[in-house]
Amino acid sequence: MKTDLLRRAQTFMTKAGIDAWVVCDFRGNNPALAPILGRRLHTTRRVILVVPASGQVALYVHAIEEGQFGEEGGAVHAYRTHEDLVAALRPHVRNQRLAIEYSPGGRLPAVSWVDAGTVDLLRALEPSAVESSADLLQAALAVWGxxxxxxxxxxxxxxxxxxxxxxxxxxxxxxxxxxxxxxxxxxxxxxxxxxxxxxxxxxxxxxxxxxxxxxxxxxxxxxxxxxxxxxxxxxxxxxxxxxxxxxxxxxxxxxxxxxxxxxxxxxxxxxxxxxxxxxxxxxxxxxxxxxxxxxxxxxxxxxxxxxxxxxxxxxxxxxxxxxxxxxxxxxxxxxxxxxxxxxxxxxxxxxxxxxxxxxxxxxxxxxxxxxxxxxxxxxxxxxxxxxxxxxxx
CATH class of the missing domain: 3.90.230.10 (Creatinase/methionine aminopeptidase superfamily)
Known part of the structure; x- marks a missing residue:
């Protein structure tokens, strides 16, 4: 993973009071994932990356695609069933202030890639708040080296x-x-x-x-x-x-x-x-x-x-x-x-x-x-x- 991007993200999150950035991708539909990983992958199942404000990231991938993520080492966790994934996400989400790639009311579609059903899923896990990652996304991914x-x-x-x-x-x-x-x-x-x-x-x-x-x-x-x-x-x-x-x-x-x-x-x-x-x-x-x-x-x-x-x-x-x-x-x-x-x-x-x-x-x-x-x-x-x-x- 791109450690410089993660460092910028976590610095922004700490200042903004965001507990976790949850990057949800399905079949490559979230442009935020590839820059963080440092490469584009071809996946056919859900991939969810959890970036906490401090500490280690967690990358949840389906068991049949785990082999594509060997470079990520201990950050990778394979799930098999929908229930496995939900159970794994719960401790990252419950009572946490989350940032995800969506725009309330569809006001900023340029950064709104997470579908409404996935937003529902995350809210059902009882976070303290779910908000747009628009500002975080820019601070982490739009900066030029x-x-x-x-x-x-x-x-x-x-x-x-x-x-x-x-x-x-x-x-x-x-x-x-x-x-x-x-x-x-x-x-x-x-x-x-x-x-x-x-x-x-x-x-x-x-x-x-x-x-x-x-x-x-x-x-x-x-x-x-x-x-x-x-x-x-x-x-x-x-x-x-x-x-x-x-x-x-x-x-x-x-x-x-x-x-x-x-x-x-x-x-x-x-x-x-x-x-x-x-x-x-x-x-x-x-x-x-x-x-x-x-x-x-x-x-x-x-x-x-x-x-x-x-x-x-x-x-x-x-x-x-x-x-x-x-x-x-x-x-x-x-x-x-x-x-x-x-x-x-x-x-x-x-x-x-x-x-x-x-x-x-x-x-x-x-x-x-x-x-x-x-x-x-x-x-x-x-x-x-x-x-x-x-x-x-």
């Missing part, structure tokens, strides 16, 4: 270079009159990143005109648009060095294959100002020693965009966590007061994206950067910042 930060910087350079190569390829093909599709550009980005030794959990978003108004548009070979003169282009790409201790770099830029219209400039400027407002507030909060919750930053950006008349066209949260693990959307605080209200505080040693967007019928603008909160020096923007529309013609 030194190697993760270094790998993230490498990924930031790589995605920026791939973005530049994509725009230059579009520019060259437009000048030559050669047909080039969104899918072609997506493939180019993927090839460029793979050649550099980077990986991603999904192909890049490359959308022109109305397709750029779909925040999660994904071009396919059979139906993607040819990029033509006068088109608007949005590219969103992300990648990391292989390994679940590493962190993705994630950026979004926009470009125009003709002189941008007045409306395109207006929307771009509004999104740019919303992004920069968040950066300024993060730096200010660090300087003043003020804790900032994720939802507060989303609200700042959303209010600015609403005042500009585009509030209904800002379709998503302002940013997501970046943390070690297999997914670009991390386990820490999100900048969200629209899809949910993320009340988690942005912690030193963690990272996140800032990516406000406005999506109209014929074009969309999203400007995405990454931020790391250095524990010593404060917030650092780790990716290139777009301040002007890229011109392709």
């Amino acid at each position: 030194a190697s993760a930060l270094a790998a993230h910087h490498e990924a930031s350079v790589a995605v920026a270079a791939a973005k530049d190569a994509a725009f230059e390829t579009i520019r060259a093909n437009l000048a030559a009159g050669t047909a080039l599709t969104e899918y072609d550009v997506q493939s180019l980005i993927g090839e460029r990143l793979a050649e550099g030794g980077f990986e991603t959990d999904h192909a890049a978003i490359v959308g022109t005109n109305a397709h750029s108004s779909d925040p999660h548009y994904a071009p396919v070979a059979a139906s993607s648009s040819v990029i033509g003169s006068g088109d608007w282009v949005l590219i969103d790409l992300w990648a990391r060095r292989p390994g679940d201790d590493n962190v993705f770099a994630d950026i979004t830029w926009v470009a125009a294959a003709a002189a941008p219209t007045a409306q395109q400039w207006q929307v771009f400027d509004t999104v740019r100002r919303a992004r920069d407002l968040i950066v300024d507030r993060v730096h200010e909060a660090w300087r003043l020693g003020e804790p900032v919750q994720g939802w507060e930053l989303d609200r700042l950006a959303r209010d600015l965009i609403t005042e500009a008349g585009y509030g209904e066209r800002f379709l998503h949260r302002t940013g997501h966590s970046l943390s070690p693990g297999p997914a670009v959307h991390g386990l820490g605080a999100n900048l969200d007061d629209v899809e949910s209200r993320d009340t988690r505080v942005l912690l030193p040693g963690t990272g996140f994206t800032i990516e406000p967007g406005i999506y109209l019928a014929d074009f969309g603008v999203r400007l995405e950067i990454d931020v790391y909160v250095d524990p010593d020096s404060g917030p650092i923007v780790t990716t290139p910042v777009q301040d002007d529309i890229v011109l392709l013609a």
Whole structure:
């Protein structure tokens, strides 16, 4: 197991008055388990890890899968029947204040993975309280190590270079009159990143005109648009060095294959100002020693965009966590007061994206950067910042 993660967890639990963190997994549905174990396993039965505020952890696995957990030594306890498992859990749970991966009322689904029946089971064992592990999860699992930060910087350079190569390829093909599709550009980005030794959990978003108004548009070979003169282009790409201790770099830029219209400039400027407002507030909060919750930053950006008349066209949260693990959307605080209200505080040693967007019928603008909160020096923007529309013609 990752002793550094457990140490952070137990330190947080002691300060917060949490007696036990009960990590419940079934068929790999709880993303908290693999980081603690330090590896991903294929299991088909319930796995429950009990992390006390002090002392040794206990890992309960089904007897037919015990062999997968040999590295955990004496922490592993095999059960055979449902009754065996319940009896083993009872002394860990009774009269204890528990943290588990659920969100009361479903208010924060980003950290709600334990099913209602398992919550019922734990409550039937008479704990003193059952509460969300959202803050604990972030403190234990979303913090970057030194190697993760270094790998993230490498990924930031790589995605920026791939973005530049994509725009230059579009520019060259437009000048030559050669047909080039969104899918072609997506493939180019993927090839460029793979050649550099980077990986991603999904192909890049490359959308022109109305397709750029779909925040999660994904071009396919059979139906993607040819990029033509006068088109608007949005590219969103992300990648990391292989390994679940590493962190993705994630950026979004926009470009125009003709002189941008007045409306395109207006929307771009509004999104740019919303992004920069968040950066300024993060730096200010660090300087003043003020804790900032994720939802507060989303609200700042959303209010600015609403005042500009585009509030209904800002379709998503302002940013997501970046943390070690297999997914670009991390386990820490999100900048969200629209899809949910993320009340988690942005912690030193963690990272996140800032990516406000406005999506109209014929074009969309999203400007995405990454931020790391250095524990010593404060917030650092780790990716290139777009301040002007890229011109392709």
